[in-house]
Amino acid sequence: MRTLVLLGLVGFAAQLVDGSLGMAYGVTSTTLLLTIGTNAAATSATVHLAEIGTTLASGVAHWRFDNIDWKVVTRIGIPGAIGAFAGATFLSNLSTDSAAPVMSLILLTLGVYILVRFTTSGLPRDRMGKPLRKRFLAPLGLLAGFVDATGGGGWGPVGTPAILASGRLAPRKVIGSIDASEFLVAIAASAGFIVGIGSENIDFTWVGVLLIGGMIAAPIAAWLVRHIPPRILGSSVGGVIILTNARTLLRSDWVDAPGGVRAFAYTAIAIIWAAAFAYSLREYRRDQAAESAMAAENAEPAVSPARH
Template sequence: MRSLILLAFVGLAAQLVDGALGMAYGVTSTTLLLAIGTNPAAASATIHLSEIGTTLVSGLSHWRFGNVDWKVVLRIGVPGAVGAFLGAYVLSNLATDVAKPVMSAILLALGIYILIRFTLFGLRKDRLGLPLRKRFLAPLGLFAGFVDATGGGGWGPVGTPALLASGRIEPRKVIGSIDTSEFLVAIAASLGFLIALGTQGINPAWVAALLLGGIIAAPIAAWLVRKIPGRILGSAVGGLIVLTNVRTLLRSDWVGLGDTPAEGLILAAIALVWAGAVVWSVRAYRLELALEAATVTVDDEAMLDVETVGAARPAG
């Protein structure tokens, strides 16, 4: 019972992050399931089954708050579903001792990308309104869907930064569209796992617990997407994913440093980098706010000067 309550809180926390940032539900949840010894394919299947419900509620919530671009949803979601089905088949046919470090390596790469992307670069806003083309969205969706199924997460970490980096759609609609299109990806990946695995290794109670937590969090996250600084949240989540998956890899047969002083030193160093990244993001976000406020003040003063000169100029 205690583990089910913990999983419900994991689902709630992961969905809060995912709904506010457009990523990390699958990556965060799968990372934790792997940490407690779950089979990689079963972990990914469990997450994707729970995501059918959470992404549906999340998508509806984002739609209600005006955070969804339906053209983007279809153009990236359908190829994403194809990629997810293929990824589920590939992961289901890998041996567990091979699949676990492979999945952790994928999650680690995604975590590093999230950490660097949001800590150092923030969000790009100078190309809003330019159209997103099918030849960009379709390959992106196919690749992101494949990574999502094989890594137990990755739809958001691949899709959200790519759309944000394009600068052609405002951040809240990037997040809402990615979360909504993930419903198609979750269905396709779940079908792939059920066809390949049946229900082997899938615990319905775990699915239900994650689903319950995610459903509670989804509408809250859709509202918070306008409130929480994505840069800070991205650094925090990225660091957590990196730390957890480095630990998994260190304890794998690939590296073999589990329960050694070297493991402790490496994890401590990563924790320090993680803390520094969060502090950096907080300071960068505050600087952005200060610069925006200064720009508004300067613009207002310039307008006031123009109005003053105009009023003082003699008529005729």
């Protein structure tokens, strides 16, 4: 019973983070299930089956809050589903340990870019509104879907920073579109795992508990992303990307950093992230105050000379 309660809380927390930052449901849930002792394929299958429900609930919630660009959903979601099915069916037994550091290095670079760009200058506006083309979204979807199926998570960490870095879509639209398109990825990956390993190694009670926790959190997360300012949201996403991928790199065979070095690095990243968040919040408030003052000045009626 204690395990089920813990799983429900993890499902809630994972979806709250995923729905508001566009990533981390699979990573968080997969980490816990692997810690309990589930094998990799069954873990990924369990998480993706739960994600069918959580991503559907999240997509509906984001749609109601107008956080979705449906063109992006179809252009990235369909290739993502193809990549996820291929990864789950044919490559679920292939170790991705050797590829993880390379992917983490790329994502870490994107995370630094996003954190610096949003913290120092807010939402990129020079390309805002320009279309995201299929030749960019289709390969991105294939890669993200493949990584998601073989690694137990990765749709958000791969897709969200790449689209954010393009500067062509508002952060809330990026997150809502990634969450909605993940429904297609979850269905395809689940089908692939059932074809590849069957259902005997999947604990459907765990699937249900993760699902319930995630569905409760989905509308809350969609409301949060609707009301969090883009500048602050961008800084938050950048910090999550940097921290999670720095952890992967430091623990990889490339670096294999001692525990003390890892602790120091995590602390330094957390301090820099907190400072960036505080700066973004301060600058946002300053911009809001300036805009309010300008609006009040423009709205003030011209004073005509008094007549006697």
